[in-house]
Amino acid sequence: MxxxxxxxxxxxxxxxxxxxxxxxxxxxxxxxxxxxxxxxxxxxxxxxxxxxxxxxxxxxxxxxxxxxxxxxxxxxxxxxxxxSLIGRTAPPDFISKLTYCIWNHHEDIQHIDTVRAYTFGSYYFVEIDIVLPQYTLLQKAHNIGETLQEKLEQLPVVERAFVHIDFEYTHRPEHKSNRV
Incomplete structure (x- = not known):
């Protein structure tokens, strides 16, 4: 033994x-x-x-x-x-880097509505809302969003990126309904 x-x-x-x-x-x-x-x-x-x-x-x-x-x-x-397990918000300097990366991604991006990053284990989940011109063709809008997503996911600390594309930014970015 x-x-x-x-x-x-x-x-x-x-x-x-x-x-x-x-x-x-x-x-x-x-x-x-x-x-x-x-x-x-x-x-x-x-x-x-x-x-x-x-x-x-x-x-x-x-x-x-x-x-x-x-x-x-x-x-x-x-x-x-x-x-890292409770989904803490990323530090402001990281959010700034993301914003810079998004703004310089494509010339058709008119506005950045939302930039969120929160911990997911040792990495970050990133959520982005961008505004493109109203009459942008679907294929072009899709390609801009997809290439932005891929670019963000190339960052070493990003686990997953979600890119939402809109044509205006006056609405609330949340789609959550009120619960009783």
């Missing part, structure tokens, strides 16, 4: 070292998970061996230590990620 636990812990340690070499956040999350396994397996194994050899109460103390470590690790992870 000790050999199996040591082998698993060594493999987890090697996987942790390997995964830390990548910049991808998902792979780095695997590295963090492997590190967690290395710590909990090591403490559990040491506590079990010491309890068998010396004092019986060392094993429950080790279990309590693992529990406290687990709670603190997960609480810290939640606190680090809660801001």
């Amino acid at each position: 000790i050999g199996i636990m040591v082998s698993v812990t060594v493999v987890k340690f090697l996987l942790m070292v390997y995964c830390r070499r990548f910049k991808n956040e998902i792979v780095r999350a695997y590295a963090q998970d492997h590190f967690f396994d290395v710590i909990t397996n090591s403490v559990g194994l040491v506590a079990a061996v010491l309890a068998i050899r010396y004092l019986w109460w060392i094993d429950p103390v080790g279990a309590m230590m693992i529990s406290l470590y687990t709670i603190s690790t997960w609480a810290r992870t939640v606190m680090e990620n809660v801001r």
Whole structure:
């Protein structure tokens, strides 16, 4: 049993070292998970061996230590990620960059009605409302909107962009009905 636990812990340690070499956040999350396994397996194994050899109460103390470590690790992870999970608005400088990019995208854009960006995990969802001339052909309007969407989605921090095209901007941009 000790050999199996040591082998698993060594493999987890090697996987942790390997995964830390990548910049991808998902792979780095695997590295963090492997590190967690290395710590909990090591403490559990040491506590079990010491309890068998010396004092019986060392094993429950080790279990309590693992529990406290687990709670603190997960609480810290939640606190680090809660801001990106709740859909916070992007900083004003990022909104300004988006606005500049939109305004310079095509000469037919007459007005930028709305620019929104909010967190979606580590990235942003972007919502844009632009105004084109009233009699712009559908094909041209579609191409302007689609190429703008593609341009915005090329930005490294944008997960998805939504471009709405209109011919006027005096209406409310929200289409949500009042709920009772």
